[in-house]
């Protein structure tokens with residue numbers, strides 16, 4: 001199908017302000033939604049659901065969270081995983097300690113707790129920028145998981161420190177199989193992605209970008225810098241918190257504070273760098289890329305080795321992975337800072353004019 | 359350049375009065391005891407050699423800098439110093455000498471951001487988008503489109519401003535300031551670095567804004583021809599001091615001003 005916007009004239013600003021103003025994009029989204037809701041449940045194996053699709057959704061949500069803060073509001077953060085940990089632990093505790101609380105309310109409160117913690121750790125951003133702010137968020141990344149482990153109340157005094165999450169049950173329906181967990185994550189992530197898109201195309205989103213691009217001019221326009229930055233930290237951490245809760249409740253089935261480490265924070269940062277800084281779509285692309293690449297590389301290397309009759313040394317694939325990741329990140333930082341989302345946009349612009357490039 | 363602009367036609371009461379403003383950065387005295395006033399609907403120019411303190415003066419008026427001495431009276435209220443947010447609320451908008459657009463945003467979003475202060479929907483309504491927030495966005499979009507038409511930048515409305523040529527960026531920055539529907543518009547060298555044609559366009563926009571909306575304008579400009587042409591009254595600064603104040607003709611005849619411009623270059 002040709003990707004054309006020619007002839008699709010917008011007769012009203014309302015039509016122009018849709019998320020997908022171009023018909024082909026809307027059809028594409030419908031197809032994607034249909035595949036995710038109907039196609040995947042029909043064909044996906046348990047391995048695909050638990051090892052690929054669920055984490056992909058969870059990481060997409062965390063990447064959206066980081067993108068709101070770093071991509072839109074311009075505040076670099078290395079504390080993503082810490083805010084995920086807060087969301088997971090808080091959701092677990094609300095579920096544990098408040099009798100009869102619906103799981104979705106626990107999720108929201110867990111996200112809310114992460115938002116509050118995020119806003120507190122965002123306070124340094126009022127004074128410092130860039131590298132120094134990243135170091136301040138690094139403090140959060142070390143302090144929060146440490147605190148969550150140290151105070152055993154958070155893990156309900158479990159001896160091992162590993163806590164099994166409660167079942168996800170909504171109106172008597174339990175999301176217990178991989179497929180059900182996938183559908184639960186899919187709905188949560190889709191709704192929150194839509195909300196994020198709505199925020200960034202409204203005046204709060206413009207305030208975030210204004211502060212990112214030129215804070216003096218933003219202030220002169222009347223944008224309150226302090227409030228705008230703290231709201232960005234809070235909203236971003238809310239997203240990370242919900243992602244953390246999903247990670248625990250729909251992916252692992254347990255809360256493992258140790259898993260929310262600096263490594264995970266960096267992974268999510270790489271997702272937005274590769275996917276596209278300042279793009280909701282890019283958050284998904286980056287998460288998909290970083291989740292799928294190791295698997296594809298693994299398959300390619302093993303198949304290739306078998307075809308050539310070679311024996312791969314152990315640890316080879318993980319080394320190749322590191323090299324490829326490193327090279328890609330450097331490539332995107334230097335050549336295309338706006339990531340896959342921008343490449344996709346360029347491709348669309350080309351297609352739009354095809355076959356007449358002028 | 360000639361314009362059928364009629365200075366003094368509907369000039370009103372004093373809108374802005376700065377009194378005895380002094381500002382220093384460490385040992386550098388950027389402004390020394392400056393006083394002047396700006397009347398409603400007037401186009402008031404500030405001229406002077408580089409480093410004279412013109413930009414610093416605008417920065418004091420809208421609160422980016424805090425003068426050590428003096429007062430600023432705006433719309434009947436007196437302040438020791440302004441605050442940018444307060445200034446914006448009271449209807450002061452401005453452009454910058456070095457373009458200060460939001461580079462990553464489109465022309466449309468840049469100008470929309472100029473109206474952010476007028477938008478009321480809270481975070482929750484924005485998250486929903488449909489309903490009140492969409493109505494608000496559309497209402498403001500309509501106003502912004504008028505500005506885009508007025509400035510003749512329809513064809514680039516979706517382009518990220520960072521990709522536009524300099525002259526167009528200057529125009530977009532004017533648009534962003536106009537979006538706030540200001541009472542007082544501060545323009546810091548809006549025509550610097552432009553060719554004759556672009557300057558003529560910009561002059562026309564400034565005069566039209568003044569004529570149609572009655573916006574009071576304070577304008578810093580180096581091109582004496584332009585200044586003499588479009589301004590009602592002129593303040594002359596030199597080394598942070600006021601050395602002249604009056605109509606273009608008066609200022610042109612002022613010996614101190616002639617010396618500052620023709621004398622030792624600085």
Ligand SMILES: Nc1ncnc2c1ncn2[C@@H]1O[C@H](COP(=O)(O)OP(=O)(O)O)[C@@H](O)[C@H]1O
Nearest residue numbers: 383386388406407408409410411412413414415
């Ligand atoms: N933020 C600042 N910090 C230090 N010195 C400044 C600052 N802003 C302006 N100045 C100094 O104040 C004087 C006036 O500058 P400015 O107002 O920019 O002059 P103009 O706009 O007339 O060229 C200059 O000597 C300049 O170096």
Ligand SMILES: [Mg+2]
Nearest residue numbers: 412413414455
């Ligand atoms: Mg200047």
